[in-house]
Amino acid sequence: MRHGTATGGDTVTLQFDGSPVTARKGETIAAALVANGLLAQGRARTGEPRGVFCGMGVCHDCLVTVDGRAGVRACMTKAADGMRIGPQAGRPDVRTGGTDLAPLPAAPLAEEAVDLLVVGAGPGGLAAALAARRAGLTVLVTDERPAPGGQYYKQPATEGLTADGQALQGAKLIAEARGAGIALRDDTLVWGAFREEAGLVVGVYRQGVAGYIRPRTLIVATGAYEQPGVFPGWTLPGVMTTGAAQTLLRSYGVTPGQRVLVAGNGPLNLQVAVELLRAGAEVVAVAEAAPAPWTRAATGAAMMAAEPALAAAGLRQLAVLAAKCVPVLWGHRLARVDGTDRATDAVLTGPAGAERRFAIHAVCVGEGFSPVNEIARLLGCEHRVRGDGATARLEAVRDDAGGTSQPDVFVVGEAGGFGGAHIAMAQGRLAGAEAARRLGHSVPEDAEARRLLARHRRFQAILWRVFAADDPGLSRADDDTPVCRCEGVALGVLRRTIAAEGVADLPTLKRLTRAGMGRCQGRYCMPRLATLVGRPAVEADFPTPQVPLRPVPVAALAVEKPEWGGHKRALLPPFPPLADTAPLGIAEAPVVVVGAGIAGLSTALFLARAGVEVVVLDRGHPNGRASGGNAGSLHGQLLSFDHGAKAEGDGGAAARTLPLQRESIDLWMALERETGRDLEIKLTGGLMVAEDERALAWLGDKTRVERAQGIECHVIGAAELRALEPALDERFVGAAYCPQEGKINPLVATQAVLDAAKAAGARVFPLTDVTAIERDAAGFAVHTQRGVIRAGRVVNAAGGFASRVGRMLGVEVPVFGAPLQMVVTEAVEPLVTCLVAHADRHLTLKQAANGNLIIGGAWTAGLDPVHHHPRPLRASIEGNLWVAQHVVPALRKLTVLRTWAAMNINIDGAPILGEHPAVPGFFNAVTSNGYTLGPIVGRITADLIRHGEAGRDLAPFSIARFKTAPEATRP
Template sequence: MSARLTHPSIAATGRPVRFWYDGQPVEGLEGETIAAALAAGGIREMRHTRSGERRGLYCGMGACFDCLVTVDGRASQRACLTKVAEGQQVRSAMPAGTPSDPLHPLAPAAASAPEQRDVDLLVIGAGPAGLSAALAARRAGAGVLVLDERLQPGGQFYKPLAPSQRAEAPPDRQFADGLALEREALAAGVQIAQGAQVWAAFSPREVGALIDGRAHVIACRQLVIAPGAYERPVPFPGWTLPGVMTTGAGQTLARAYRVAPGRRVLIAGNGPLNLQLAAELLAGGADVVAVLESAPRPSLRQWRQMLTAARTAPDLLHQGWRYLRTLRARGVRVLWGHAVAAAEGQGSLQAVEAARLDAHGRALPDTARRFEADTLCLGYGFIPSTELARMLGCRHRLVDRHLGYPATVTREDGASSLEGVYVVGDGADMGGSRVALARGRLAGCAAARQLGLHAPEPADAIDALHRAERFQQALWSIYAAPPVTLASVPDDTLLCRCEEIRFGTVREQIRAGRDTLAAIKRNTRLGMGRCQGRYCAVTAARLVGELTGRPPEVEQYFAPRPPAKPVPAGALGFEKPEWGGHKPAITPNLARPVEHAPFTPQRTDVLVIGAGVLGSCLAYYLSQAGQDVTVADRDDTNLQASGANAGSLHVQLLSFDFGAKAQAGGGPAAATLPLGPMSVRLWQEIEADCGEDLEVKITGGLMVADSEAGMRFLEAKAALERSHGIDTQVIDGAGLRRLSPALSEQLLGAAHCPMEGKINPLRATYAVARRAQQRGARLLRGCDVQHIERRPGDGAGFVVHTSRGTLHAGRIVNASGAWSSTIGQMLGVNIPVKGAPLQMIVTEPAPPRVDHLVAHADRHLSLKQAASGGLIIGGGWTAAFHAGMRLNRAERASIEGNLWVARQVLPAVSGLHVVRCWAGMNVNIDGAPIIGEVPGVPGFFNAVTSNGYTLAPVTARLVTDLIVRGRTDIDITPFRIDRFL
């Protein structure tokens, strides 16, 4: 059994409480977390993965989401941040979602609107950097609010004692410094809100947060971001076993809660933090097996660095030597130049295999040694938490340390590339606590000056910063570890902890040419789990660099999306006014500077511009018909509208395609109705031909109504649809609940269309494109079409100038979606198409709740449950283009309104967390596609449609027929561009 640690000056003062974990009683102390109480009781297995594996405490700071438990019916609570309570019912499994085991709401019932707060300075993070910034600004007269996710201020460095423990005096200087800084800040009038989750930064002046479980919008005149860092991933076989955790998690248990992380603890990594943990565990009575340090033993040649360290921070250097003496005196070996090769165990950790490293970071096979241990603490360095800074669009750079990571570009005072935004501490780049303290103070003074207050730049802080930076550089030199290499990591090792994606799967994608982080994400789901890529993105980026020789640029990392961490869906839902139709927007060319080799002039019979779902389907059908076809895309396959699509297969009209909200009176949309069933059947044929599961599920669609007016709307719409051959029937509330019992009892009925369903757009586009390539179609990535010339003479073809070279094409098919008008302009053709940025939302995996594709008669809503279990929520809520970041982003009002509607239709939404909100791109025409050859421009064809994912196969098939046969089997007159002339 694990045990509570002893210390002569610290006493446990928390009232004993008994709670229940998976039906068994567990003793804890009031004021400590569930994770600490379970560790004290020797329990390490927590979350159940999709494959049935168990996970345990890993990061200890709420970043990895591996310690999730259900607490009194509330799903997915982080055990490391949730306090124990008397009689609490805690279990490792998620609620079944049944009436006897429901998904309980995760947050108090939302008010009519988020609470608004106005502050001079908002500081995010109450670690050394955040508290020092807040104190400096407050002393200058600014009103300061600090929001911090942890249960107590101090951050990962100070780690104050939990309320369950008490000391007459601070046990060491680290405790004392943290307590002093907190008291100074509070005495100066700084407001600190603990347990506050900042879920999004929408602009430098608007931040969304949950405080005491309720939604707040903070309007601030200046913003300091100081979120700290998290320990970098160290993948090896068995690294996800319960009992394997970060050094930070082990230290939090030991310092804050006085709990040993295990009975026999092995510590491995790089840097003095591991020595500190080992010494503290020994002092508290724990058994430390050994410390493995990946850096070689410091030699006499490093005396200059040691002298620098001694001059700039003699106390810290002395502290390090004291740790080493303690370990030596207790017989604990420090093995320099060693690292973990594998962790072993049935269900949880039982043994660790380690080996000596060569100068290239590779394990020497003849040096392997085995340690019996039930706990392994890993500390190999840190990664800044740049999510909020990247969400705002602050400029970043890549740091080539460890695996490499994005760091925020700042000035000495923490000022970022955005006016009024400061990023300080290890959340900007790694520098240690003393760098964080100095930069925090400089940032607080700079922010105060921007507020018009008197706050001279403190010279002593600048001097302290420079000393701390010299010390940190010396420390990194002393602890210089061999380079990180992933070549020896076995294929069956997990790379993505959340989605259980293995190294072999990612290597296979890279070798197949899907070698960008975005393509890997869409093809494997890597980075789509609750941790949102924190523990896999940098590893995947390093793997791409090792296998291709082209490490991703910082702009190619996963796009920052709200929420920064999963947030209760029910806390964010607020009713918003509905708007009629899509909001068109002219979105500029989003081509990114992707490195691809130039090519000599090429010839092709058919050039398809755009490698989204329509372009891929065109390549599929054209190559099937024996055509020589090339697809050119400015970026990569499936990265814009198609890759961001929610995957609905719509057959009935959407609510804004009929009635008063419809464009062009709804006539063009109604004319499109016969195409839907044809296209769905084509998707089924494509799935069979590709031999892959594209997750095509024809489960039927329900458009629900909650008013008599809505029911009348459905009756009229269904009558029109039936006149076009669509099987749509209106059912009452009782019939609706028989079909979908989880939907709200307040719904009066629905229009039921059996032919509707869903598809996985992250699989389908790539599968279609692969099949086309197998038939000879060519794909040119990073090939931005910049100018098109018509050759003289009818049917003479085109010369297409691109960013990579020149293409000679007999015919061109414009399949560039929302950007089709730009291609048309190159040939003097007006194509009346605009983009409409739209948002989507996905929740964490849930028990089966809905089989159907669900829409709403009066509200913008599209809701379905993916094969992964997540609820995908959309329906046309507008997003916005961010010029500085060159991407579309979700907006707060749309997120709030969308979640409110979803919750009214499916109450279980309130029991789930939102994992990600993202923005896609709809094609705004008049409700119908544009298909066919352009009059007066022979050889130039359009294949442009809204409802693009549903209609992509039929649109591509019709255009292929026109090219190959010169005709189609159905009348496409309503879809020709002539209707706009």
Template sequence: MRLTSPAITRASAPIRFTFEGREVEALQGESIAAALSAAGILAFRETAKGAPRGLWCGMGACFDCVVTVDGRAGQRACLVKAEAGMRVDGAPPADPAPLAAAAEASREEACDILVVGAGPAGLSAAIAAARAGAHVVVLDERGEAGGQYFKPLAKSHAHAAPDAQFRQGAALLAEARAAGVTIHHGATVWGGFAPEEIAALVDGAATTFRPRRLILAPGAHERPVPVPGWTLPGVMTTGAMQTLARAQRVSPADRVVIAGSGPLNLQLAYELLAGGVRVAAVVEAAPKPGLAAWRDLLALARSSPDLAWDGLRYIATLQRAGVPVIWGGTILACEGTDRFEALRIATPSGERRIEAGAAALNMGFQPETGLARALGCAQRFATDGPGAEIGRLETETDEEGRSSVAGVFAVGDGAAIGGSRIALARGRLAGLAAAREIGLAAPEDSGARRDLDRAVAFQRALWRIFAAPAFDVAAIADATILCRCEEVTAGDLRAAMAGGARTLAALKKETRAGMGRCQGRMCAAAVARLAGAPAAEAAFAAPRAPIRPIPAAALMREVPEAQIDAPVIEAPAPIAWRSPSVPLAPADRACEVLVIGGGVLGLSTALYLAREGVDVLVADRSEPGLAASTANAGSLHVQLLPYDFGDKAEALGTAGPAAATLPLGPRSIDLWKEIARDAGEACGIRTEGGLMLAETEAEFEWLRGKTAVERGAGIETHVLGANELRDVAPYLAPRFMGAAFCPAEGQIDPLRGTAALLALARRAGARVAGGVAITGISREGAGFAVATEGATIRAGRVVVAAGPWSGQIAALAGVRLPVGGLVQQVIATEATGPLIPHLVAHAGRHLSLKQGPHGHLLIGGAWPGTHDPATGATRNRRTSIEGNLWVAGHVVPAVAGLSVLRAWTGMNVHIDRAPILGEAPGCPGLFAAVTSSGYTLGPVCGRMTADAVLGRERMPADFAIARFG
């Protein structure tokens, strides 16, 4: 319904667009979500499992409201403005239209100070810095400045008597413009690669900002309220419903119920009433303030009398209107089938069921810390204020907003929850401090410090009044969804925990929780608490680039192969963070065979040894399968890759050590299929063939030499001409002369494959110990004493299967293994319909492209990331993302119609392209198990290693350690 008010009138004529073929009336300037809500349409789309979804956060953070607009997939209905004649659909398009114009040359923009976010904190900081003489640029994702608190009235309406909140927001924006601040609206910041390298999409063009100082003020989003039915259309956050009401003059229903905790719920109820909506009830989790709260009430009145008066006015208005305010009420469930119908709550006087057409829920806020974390800013785990039982990450800063990273400031609710007045004061202090740091004369501001002190006093008193009882995360019912994007339930997570997953990182890879569009914003805190993870930053899902989904087409930029620098890391540092160490059980302090490393190669070795009755223990520094085994894209390679030939101008048709490895690929893929069969699930295995494309005559000639080598090793490969290629792969661009086609190639879901392998190894009797770091290996009689952080493991034989860290582990026993590491990236797009059945590579470009089992395109090809030797962390390079996407779009034009959801890096093995397997000369009983293309070859190399340990097989000379002398 549309709200009414004598002071607010329509400022634009009605327009019309279609939703699922139905004509919908809208007002120019309002969002698609507002227009649909006004028409009574609350379900915007269906999930992959067929569940209806609508608006949840209302600010573009959750991505639950994505729709298709004029063939463009993944558009957020809460942010996209309605336009006359547009066609809106809930389902993804069969043939996605390009989401952006082709990227041109890389755009860069320098400025003194870059501010991310145009809410109270960001605008206040920008004004202070600009008045001191700084060149200030502000980036904000919304179409209008003001953030959630100062959000202005949409251009669809005019206000004859705006309230104080509207007036203050308009005045702040006018100050910013008068100070000369440049504000880019609709600008998405998608990556922070360094304080002076901030990647954004501005006016549809990819732009890299190079500021001298960076101020982060991205605001906050409302925390999840994981109760049964919270994903129903019609259930949304209080902030989402307030945006509809306050900015768009719309309510999703003529009768609503509001529940949770905090004064925002009271304000929303007051504003809805004024617009003609029936408010069924306001349910407040905190107990009703009694006489003991008088000190806090006095503190509110003393520190911010206007806000205190507003609160009293809201409550008095609700009482006069007969709206029940239920104190001490706990949300039990949202009821309904295809949309919300009723809220079930527990109150001090018993359970109640409140019927309504829509529900607004708010149980506190969580800062948007993704960009700060991507830049390495230190975080703290906060448990004060609403939502304390789940907790939240906040960026550590001093009073002027300086973070732990030089040149980076963080202010407002995006750094620490505190409300608009704290944000205004801290923003001003940060803007002045940043200006001083670049040499400008910026005065101290004692007034801002006084304002800050008053605002902090007000906020502390407010939180004490609205101190809600703890939400028992452990009591969440198994059927309740925790991860909205991937539809992962509490039961799914508990089952993974029962199977051995102990941290959010492991749960994420086991269940896909946190892998959706919102990157864990709506579930990471709840999942971490459910898992009993430590209260620390590492317990949360790591931020990925892009920080938010971004159109692939906007980032595509050609990076010549000659510019791809992938340095070999001779001794990669282990990742500083790992799952908490667990004391070794007495039974795990002795074994016949100790396998060091719980990736696919180590687990495969353990599986085949355990099936032979060997007492085998797998020790992993973190948790099994959390490194390269689940950071790769799951390609099942059989063909030789372009770099297996070295310089193509030399000795075409020779591949050195890689040629000897060729027969292993088909054998290993057959073993993967056996593993899937034995585990009782498909593991996402598809072998529909692999294509390697030739774009030039030289590349086509090279393919002929390559296929000759492969056929000589018994591999079935064919050379296809241009016409044959178009018949086999119509999804490709028409520029290719031909391709090599290998029918045996394909893909696997590495998450499911690793989980299946781990389960089979345990079922066979292998013991798996996580959180065990190896610190020494010494000879003890005929066996070994292997020192760990907490105990010594005595083993008859040792298998080193630690991937790129194998050289360092072997060195503890005096064995040299020439193993290093390469940081490589993978990019995942949003899901789309069936498009690419093959594994696609390019003879002259870095590319590995396929469509995963969930419909996402997975794009790789050995594009490099960076490695931090101090922490062991790996990170994306912006140029690698841009270049990788350009090649993918150059090969498959449909990529331009998809958004990139995330890009990640992992440490890959660097060796001489043939496995290093078998017993170490001069160190009997110590075996190596290392290979590149490790996911493909893991099972077969594990089988060969197990046979070598059992004395059944002499390792071929091409793979033996002795080949290194």
């Protein structure tokens, strides 16, 4: 509902779902729709209606289409006259409708240099920018919101709204920043951050155009987002965070409904309840989880003494609520919200468990905060785990000035840990001054800011003792309650998966259920998932943030790049010691496999099925490295860089591997039948497209080589290509078609092999680092941080790290780590059927069963310079996306959800299989194109261990083909 009337020249007219809607100029689409009673604005992937939830662009529940453009966040987009708006479908159909989301860049993405970039135009960011500018730095401040001020200093955005004292303070600070010559750039999404040799690079997106900022120093002032608990009905339209309701009210004069319940924990709820009353809403109750403050009288008195003005403001709010007969129910929590297409009733539970029901139009929930810390984490700033249970979160390790473990990155305010606006402003002043000092400017010490910081920290500590309340965790949720809002994954599914698969880590739970893999990248569900698999102890227990940090149009980042100079053979990252030193509980085994990826687990499966006792050791979790990061292609034909001038050697090694690929695909299908699991295997056929007659002739030569190896592959013309894949660009004159190619879901397939291996008797030990292998006449002593295990035979299935295992035994295994990237788009209705590749350019493209488009093609990734794990390079992201949209133009209508990288393998185009001639009992099971070949590599290795032969000629795959491999000294 609107507070006041929108009339005359201050209004615009929109259409929503075909019906006219009146909006005030300056309102966001979300505010306009809520004002007109349209709380259901978008659709979840599962089809349920969704509406405004966070109000700050984090949750992506309010997605709408605008003039044919999908994926528009209604809460972050200004309404304009004549807009045609519709609900965002769970999976849009871009074959028959939709508009490109951004123009293709006409040139390389622009780069802008600045002394200091401040991300976040809230109190902390603005204070930091002013301090730095006054010290002489050039300063740019970006903010994702439509206007500066942040959550605390929300500014009125429409005519006729009266700013209160808090907003006026913000307006003064904003004016000071502009007057000081600080560039304030709103509506600017920071989608990525990179640490390169030349310094920091920050990716931004604004008004359809992407680019980069190169700051000498970065201050992260991105604040926090509200983290309400999980309860039945929390995804219904009409349920929103308290902050979202306050944004609607303060910036746009809109209340979420006439009858509103405010529930949760903390003083913000009281403030918003009072503001709703003053705007004309009926607040049916305020439910506060903490007990009444007069039960903690000494703490209340201490709060009054620490900061009398702020404490008095809280008392005035309680007085206003009492005067309006609004019940403040201390010790009560929101238990559930009922309704079908929107919230209609809310149920509270009190200290004795008694329920109270309220008929409502909206529910505002504020139960805690999580820092927006992804930028700092991407840049390697150290974080520590804080909180317990469902509130477990990462907070930046920083000093009073926001200085982090990285000297060019500061984190101020709630981006590093919740503390309120006054702490953020004091810390911002200190950070801006210190940033200037580090860039060579002389800046006096700001003693007043340090005093304010200390004072407000004391006040906040006392305040949260007054509002201390137990965390309910997931106790309010039932099995049908979705824990992951984006993917619609319910609590019951999570619990059954954990029980059935023995899941003990967040990444595995993500892979098996897709929880945390949606648009919000797990920001809401990760703390809940953590309670299900055990409290995280260190940063590495949390999933790594991925770029883009928010969905970005494919077209905005698509820039043509040079594509091939051979695989980048990266130095392998160092491994820090593992903390788990609990004894293995096993002293010996006939066979020890090093590596729990698909090759190692397949080896264990076939050995265990034959009755061989086998132990698998992995430094991480099974499927946690290259196999788990695989794009899931089942390759039957040669890749474009495995034939001709681009191929390793003469391409013969890759060609000789083709029969193994065909056989391994058959074995994958057999494993699907045997395990009774849906591995999402589809032999859709594979296309390698050609843009001209030269490329078509090259494909003809390639297919002759493939047919000589028993692969069904032939060249088709343009008409047949169109019939197979109408979504491909019309520029293509033909393709090589291999009906034996397809796709698989590695997220579930490796788990199925793991389960089958364990069911057959294999023992798998995660978080077990093989530190040395010694050899004697009796076999091998495999040393780990959890003890020594003796083995008769050792299998090296360590993938990109196989060379390290070889060196432990004094032999060179010529395997190089080659980090490669993958990209995934939002889900859409079926767009492409086949596995698509390009004859001249690096591309693999396919559509997963859930509708996401997965884009790869061996584009080089790098190693994170701090944590040393594989990470996509911005040039590869741009180039990969350019090729993808060049082949399938409809991709320009989609956003990129995330990118990731994994340590692939570079050998010579063929696997290394078999017993090492210089080290009897030491077997290599290492291959590039590893996911396709995983099962056959495992079966061959098992046959060699059991019988000494595999019924086939393995000479082309022996390590002996590398003439320079040194001999080991025999014992």
